[in-house]
Amino acid sequence: MSYDNNLSVKQEMDRFMKGLVRRNPCEDEFHQAVHEVATTIIPYVHDKPLYRKARILERMTEPDRIISFRVCWEDDDGNVRVNRGYRVQCNNAIGPYKGGLRFHHEVNLSTLKFLSFEQTFKNSLTGLPMGGAKGGSDFNPKGKSDHEVMRFCQAFMTLLSSHIGADVDIPAGDIGVGAREIGYLFGQHKRLTNEFTGVLTGKGLEYGGSLVRQEATGYGAVYFLEDMLKEKGEGLEGKTAVISGSGNVATFAAKKLMALGARVVTLSDSSGYIYDPDGLNPEKLNYILALKTVRRGRISEYAEEYNVKFFPGKRPWEVACDVAMPCATQNEINKQEAEALVANGCIAVSEGANMPTEEDAIGVFQRAGVMFAPSKAANAGGVAVSGLEMSQNSARISWTEDELNKQLREIMAKIHDRCVEHGREGEYIDYVKGANIAGFIKVADAMLAYGVV
Ligand code: NDP
Ligand code: 2IT
Numbered sequence: 001m002s003y004d005n006n007l008s009v010k011q012e013m014d015r016f017m018k019g020l021v022r023r024n025p026c027e028d029e030f031h032q033a034v035h036e037v038a039t040t041i042i043p044y045v046h047d048k049p050l051y052r053k054a055r056i057l058e059r060m061t062e063p064d065r066i067i068s069f070r071v072c073w074e075d076d077d078g079n080v081r082v083n084r085g086y087r088v089q090c091n092n093a094i095g096p097y098k099g100g101l102r103f104h105h106e107v108n109l110s111t112l113k114f115l116s117f118e119q120t121f122k123n124s125l126t127g128l129p130m131g132g133a134k135g136g137s138d139f140n141p142k143g144k145s146d147h148e149v150m151r152f153c154q155a156f157m158t159l160l161s162s163h164i165g166a167d168v169d170i171p172a173g174d175i176g177v178g179a180r181e182i183g184y185l186f187g188q189h190k191r192l193t194n195e196f197t198g199v200l201t202g203k204g205l206e207y208g209g210s211l212v213r214q215e216a217t218g219y220g221a222v223y224f225l226e227d228m229l230k231e232k233g234e235g236l237e238g239k240t241a242v243i244s245g246s247g248n249v250a251t252f253a254a255k256k257l258m259a260l261g262a263r264v265v266t267l268s269d270s271s272g273y274i275y276d277p278d279g280l281n282p283e284k285l286n287y288i289l290a291l292k293t294v295r296r297g298r299i300s301e302y303a304e305e306y307n308v309k310f311f312p313g314k315r316p317w318e319v320a321c322d323v324a325m326p327c328a329t330q331n332e333i334n335k336q337e338a339e340a341l342v343a344n345g346c347i348a349v350s351e352g353a354n355m356p357t358e359e360d361a362i363g364v365f366q367r368a369g370v371m372f373a374p375s376k377a378a379n380a381g382g383v384a385v386s387g388l389e390m391s392q393n394s395a396r397i398s399w400t401e402d403e404l405n406k407q408l409r410e411i412m413a414k415i416h417d418r419c420v421e422h423g424r425e426g427e428y429i430d431y432v433k434g435a436n437i438a439g440f441i442k443v444a445d446a447m448l449a450y451g452v453v
Helices: 009-023 028-045 049-053 056-060 109-125 146-163 179-193 213-231 248-259 282-293 300-306 335-343 359-367 380-395 401-423 431-450
Strands: 065-074 080-091 097-103 132-137 169-172 240-244 263-269 272-275 309-312 323-326 348-350 371-373
Touching: 009 028, 009 056, 028 056, 028 109, 028 359, 028 431, 049 056, 049 431, 056 431, 065 109, 065 146, 080 097, 080 109, 080 146, 080 169, 097 109, 097 179, 097 380, 109 132, 109 380, 109 431, 132 146, 132 169, 146 179, 169 380, 213 248, 213 323, 213 348, 213 371, 213 380, 213 401, 240 248, 248 263, 248 282, 248 323, 272 300, 282 300, 300 309, 335 359, 359 371, 371 431, 380 401, 401 431
Parallel strands: 097 132, 097 169, 240 263, 240 323, 323 348, 348 371
Antiparallel strands: 065 080, 080 132, 263 272, 272 309
């Protein structure tokens, strides 16, 4: 189809989405992520023929490359197991591909296409030279022994290693991939290539990791929340916070919220949520960290330990709060839950997880004037410190905790500023629009510079 200058924004949107759905059937999460971006980018580029003629959005929504491979490994009983592994290299216009690996039984191509697309915008927002990618497997780490996880990671890296490299594509962690998995993956890559390079981030401090990387996503999402509140003359002191998840992002978001004077009353996992009306404290947080990263137990054990209520099969959005931070997974706040949060007094939402809020739920927040920070801006602190880990690896140096904390804080403040610059609509700041446009411009301009490639 040739470029048609006379289409209205609505016609352009319909044409674009129809084509996307036709080319990527049954990939609902990918459609959702692209639709959310297109809703703000198509009006933005409407009077910019350079972008439209070069079909920038069409090219951004077609990943550069998708790698899919069989991963065979043996469990502790000697049974042969088969999983599917993927790497989606979405866009490397502004730097090498960069993004996490997710090990979760629900992972499919649609999940990883949506995540790699979001990552492209997020990485652009950090201001660092990183393209967007995501990978992973439908391997389910729950209930697996350390040896089984090690054998899986070694098999996975054996297939992935020829597609990645410190200047090519640098994976990191995500759901189900933490310090343990990164260690096994890095060890296997080193064994296969006989090279010690910064090919992964989120590494242990003993072998090239960076201070502040494990805290960065949760801390960064709280910093963004702090900046949004500051814009309205508010602060976190004395606020009640509701968080979902109890993994890497949730626990460090909770830690920073506590440090800034907020009361964190919930955490969750896929089996339900706990409500602790007194709020978490450092001792309780240490209990959670040990529960989730050492014993690999369930959040319901917290309820037994501290004699609070556990709500099986439920999500925490029914609990009254001032601020909410979804930090578990995609599509974990629906329209009704958003309405409940608004009705119960929530004034701000900062997304620690990727795309945790359904599109019509975002509409509920925005119409109610709730400050809403989309994931590609709010949780960019993780990949930003990954970028700083790459810089340290290249220069063979290690920055101090203070230096890294300072850089993280500044990067989050700059992302906030860019969102405000492109998202201000009178009194209200549309952070979704701001993040999409600010993230888009740098990638789009680099793509224009390359011509038709
Ligand atoms: P973890 O594996 O450390 O923790 C994931 C948490 O989410 C667990 O509590 C898990 O519960 C819960 N969870 C996972 N899937 C579901 C589900 N389908 N329904 C309900 N709960 C679920 O992962 P992270 O903390 O690293 O990641 C959390 C989110 O943050 C993800 O969206 C990820 O993409 C995003 N993110 C992570 C970054 C990072 O640096 N790690 C950076 C930026 C974003 P259970 O144990 O029961 O499965
Ligand atoms: O979604 C994300 O930004 C991550 N999982 C972190 C990616 C990274 O490369 O650190």
